[in-house]
Amino acid sequence: MSRKIELPSAAEMKKFHNQSRKHTFWTHISMPQRLTLGFLSVITIGALLLMMPISHYGNMHHSFMDALFTATSAASVTGLTVVDTATHWTVFGQTVIMFLIEVGALGFMSFSVLLFTATRRQMDLRNKMMVQEVYSLESLYDTRVVFGYVIKLSVIIQFVGAILLAPFFIQDFGLKRGLFYAIFHAISAFGNAGFTILPAGSIAYANRPFVLLIIALLIIAGSLGFLVWRDLLLYHHKHKLSLHSKLALMMTGLLIIGGWLLFELTESNLALAQTLSPINRIVNTLFMSISYRTAGFSQFSFSQMTPATILLTMMLMYVGGTPGSTAGGIKTTTLGVLLLKTHAALRGKKDVTFAHRRLTDENITRSLLLVFVSLVFLAILSFLLMLTQGNDSRFGLEYVIFEVISAFATAGLTLGLTPHLTDFGQCVIMLTMFIGRVGVYTVMFSVLNVHGEHAPYRYPEESVIIG
Incomplete structure (x- = not known):
């Protein structure tokens, strides 16, 4: 007895064809492209939510470009704003905005892994590789373990920070608003975002050293990176730190102390110093060294700062925080590797060593490439911004360069240019913030779709004259 075979209908064939094409598309895009698309999705959802009438006061109006700029700034934990966040x-x-900061700080992949953990599903190889890319892990074995540390440590630090800030804000704004302010600023500080909803911004707390110190500690906690924190928390078991953690801690300490002393020097004649006690002045310059490099909380107006302070701030912002952290910039370890390479070259040594270990040639090459590519990015983006903002006589070259470096380093500081950006200027800064948060390598590999290739031959070696 023959069996009748039913062929699929045209609609079913079309559906199957579309699913196959979709599967093929997601299968062939690289990990950097997946990360880039993930962040773009988060930003788009955030912008749409901010366009809802419930998100802004009735007498306040903004365009979709303003909402998109705010969402990009929050998701990239930058802090640049075209409208006042508080009002x-x-x-x-x-x-x-607070949720976007949290997603941007921890990486949207953290929430993907959280979903896998909550549903008790196994992570596939692709998702493990994406977590590895987000947190700069050396092996896939560490993905779930590191994720556990990331979530637990982040929640604990932000909770403690909110508890410590709460008494000050409750005293000033009442219980309900004070608690919300404490939670918002704990998340913003740990995420190195620099967003504030205080009526007078951070300026109101220039004479409150304890508030500044709590925020500064949250900023440091976020800018150190989760791998460094894991090493520190496991030190009592292992009794040793990884080379990465040693270099990151050393460079972070040098940048904080060095920036502190230099700010004391550049702002020795600061007019506001007359209104601060000696102790408050020391705390404020220390806060400047910590916040200006990664977070962007500013308790003083830059119009009152010296040109030397502005230049120093740009240099600190360009360096930024530690890899795998909530901060941007070229990262502290990159600067450390280049300083070690320079020191070795000046002494005529071929090997670059630190803490009785020899750095790999790949480390040095990646550091040099990152600095060069980032400078090229900054030059191109500054040029584009000058094309649209150059006709405004109020904002000179230093305003544009400061703005671009701040956006790239996700620091969020501005000399006053941000609210006056044109639509094209906002697009340039949004692109800069996006590149700064996702990473130069990730964006570059997403666009170029770079794959490692080994040529079957090598050309003869020859030198050129340098210098």
Whole structure:
């Protein structure tokens, strides 16, 4: 007895064809492209939420470009704003911004892994590789272990920070608003985002050293990186730190102390110093060294700063925080590797050593490439911004360069240019913030779709004259 075979209908064939094409598309895009698309999705959702009437006060109006700029700034934990965060957005809008900061700080992949953990599903190889890319892990074995540290440590640090800030904000704004302010600023500080919803910004707390110190400690905690924190927490078991953690801690300490002393020097004649006690002045310059490099909380107006302070701030912002952290910039370890390479070259040594270990040639090459490519990016983006903002006589060259470096380093500081950006200027800064948060390598490999290739031959070696 023959069996009748039913062929699929045209609609079913079309559906199967579309699913196959979709599967093929997601299968062939690289990990950097997946990370880039993931961040773009988060930013788009955030911008749409900020466009809702419930997100802003009725007498306040903004365009979709303004909402997109704010969402990009929050997701990239930058802090640059075209509208005032405290007065323009409602509690719902500020909560959306706070959530975007959290996602941007921890990486959207953290929430993907959280979903896998909650549903007790196994992570496939692709998702493990994406977590490896986000947190700069050396092996896939560490993915779930590191994720556990990331979530637990982040929640604990932000919770403790909110508890410590709460008494000060409750005293000033009441219980309900004070608690919300404490939670918002704990998340913003740990994420190195620099967003503030205080009516007078951080300026109101220039004479409150304890508030500045709590925020500074949260900034340091976020800028150190989760791999460094894991090494520190496991030190009592292993009794040793990885080379990465040693170099990151050393460079972070040098940058904080060096920036502190230099800010004391450049702002020795600061007019506001007359209104601060000696102790408050020391705390404020220390806060400047910590916040200006990665977070962007500013308790003083840059119009009162010396040119030397502005230049020093640009240099600190360009360096930024530690790899795998919530901060941007070229990273502390990159600067450390280049300083070690320079020191070795000046002494005529071929090997670059640190803490009785020899750095690999790949480390040095990647550091040099990162600095060169980032400088090229900054030059191109500064040029594009000058094309649209150059006709405004109020903002000179230093305003544009400061703005671009701040956006690239996700520091969030500005000399006053941000609210006056044109639509094209906002697009340039959004692109800069996006590149700064996702990473130069990730964006570059996403666009170029770079794959490692080994040529079957090598050309003869020859030198050129340098210098």
